[in-house]
Amino acid sequence: MPDIPVTVTALLCVAALAAGWIDAVVGGGGLLLLPALLLGLPSATPAAYALGTNKAIAIVGTTGAAVTYARRAPVDVATAVRIGLAALAGSSAGAFFAAGMSTDVLKPVIMVVLLGVAAFVILRPAFGTAPAAGPATRSQKLAAIGLAGLGIGFYDGLIGPGTGTFLVLALTAVLRLDLVTASATAKIVNCCTNAGALAMFAWQGTVLWRFAALLAVFNLAGGTLGARTALKQGSRFVRAVLLTVVLALVANLAYEQWPA
Numbered sequence: 708m709p710d711i712p713v714t715v716t717a718l719l720c721v722a723a724l725a726a727g728w729i730d731a732v733v734g735g736g737g738l739l740l741l742p743a744l745l746l747g748l749p750s751a752t753p754a755a756y757a758l759g760t761n762k763a764i765a766i767v768g769t770t771g772a773a774v775t776y777a778r779r780a781p782v783d784v785a786t787a788v789r790i791g792l793a794a795l796a797g798s799s800a801g802a803f804f805a806a807g808m809s810t811d812v813l814k815p816v817i818m819v820v821l822l823g824v825a826a827f828v829i830l831r832p833a834f835g836t837a838p839a840a841g842p843a844t845r846s847q848k849l850a851a852i853g854l855a856g857l858g859i860g861f862y863d864g865l866i867g868p869g870t871g872t873f874l875v876l877a878l879t880a881v882l883r884l885d886l887v888t889a890s891a892t893a894k895i896v897n898c899c900t901n902a903g904a905l906a907m908f909a910w911q912g913t914v915l916w917r918f919a920a921l922l923a924v925f926n927l928a929g930g931t932l933g934a935r936t937a938l939k940q941g942s943r944f945v946r947a948v949l950l951t952v953v954l955a956l957v958a959n960l961a962y963e964q965w966p967a
Contacts, residue, residue: 711747711918719747723922727768727929731775732937733890733945734871734897735952737765738959740926748915756915759908763919766901768930773898775934776891786848786882787892791899793856794863794874798900801864818960821869824876825953828946843882851881855896863900869956871897875949886945887937894934 711719722743730736744757776782843851855877863870874893878884884892908914937945 710749715747716921719743719922720925722747723764723768723925724929726765727772727926727931728933728936729929729948729952730765730768730871730897731772731890731894731930731933733886733949733952734873734875734893735869735956736768736871736926736929737761738869738952738955740764753913755908755911755913759905759911759913760915760919760922762901762905762908763914763916764922764926766898766905767923768926769894769897769901770930771927772930772934773891773894775931776894776938779938780888780891782888782891782895783843784895786843786851787895788899789848790852790856790878790892791896793852794860794896794900795903797857797860797862798864798903801861804865815964817869818957818964821953821957821960825950825957828950828953847882851878854881860900869952870900872949872952872956886942886949890937890945891934 722740726736726740726743728736729739741757741761744761745754748757748760777784855874859870859873859877862873871893874896875886875889878889878892879886882889882892905914
């Protein structure tokens with residue numbers, strides 16, 4: 708357990724709370740929490756410990772949000788778990804290929820895709836605001852498993868940032884879900900992928916468990932509150948948060964690609 712000042716610990720608790728809220732509403736909480744951990748942990752701490760501790764914190768908030776959504780939103784849990792298992796396989800494959808591929812080549816492509824997504828959401832105000840006309844067909848479920856599971860799971864293992872946001876967009880488009888239900892389904896998928904990643908980090912011994920337990924309490928509170936906020940405010944609110952997170956993700960990737 709590294710020696711972390713009380714003020715830094717307090718700031719990281721606030722970051723964990725905010726990240727849990729953002730992640731529950733539309734995904735992307737890792738964009739806030741992981742950089743905060745990298746800055747807050749002592750400089751001598753290997754980056755792997757920030758990654759492992761981040762997963763230990765995030766899985767608690769994600770599970771809390773998933774439970775809150777499942778109780779109050781019409782979530783097809785069985786389909787979400789199937790997508791999650793496919794995403795787990797996809798992320799493992801992505802992590803395997805990441806070792807031999809420069810992600811700096813892909814980041815500009817991802818930024819262009821995200822800007823296209825932002826333009827689409829702005830130009831299509833009704834996107835994700837209306838519930839599905841009926842249950843998803845078998846072909847739609849298979850497409851969701853392929854795209855949201857294997858495809859985005861592969862991206863998660865290869866690059867990572869914004870996976871939750873991409874899941875919400877894919878589930879909304881493929882399964883014709885409203886944004887609230889898509890966020891709920893994405894949380895269950897995230898539980899599967901986070902569990903797989905956390906198991907690997909735990910096996911490698913790169914999780915600061917006691918510190919993670921403290922921040923997880925705040926992340927859980929943020930995740931539960933975020934899910935309740937999304938359920939109360941509805942899809943139009945989620946859409947506004949979605950646009951904000953997408954633009955923040957573009958800025959984050961641009962900064963990583965072309966640091967000042």
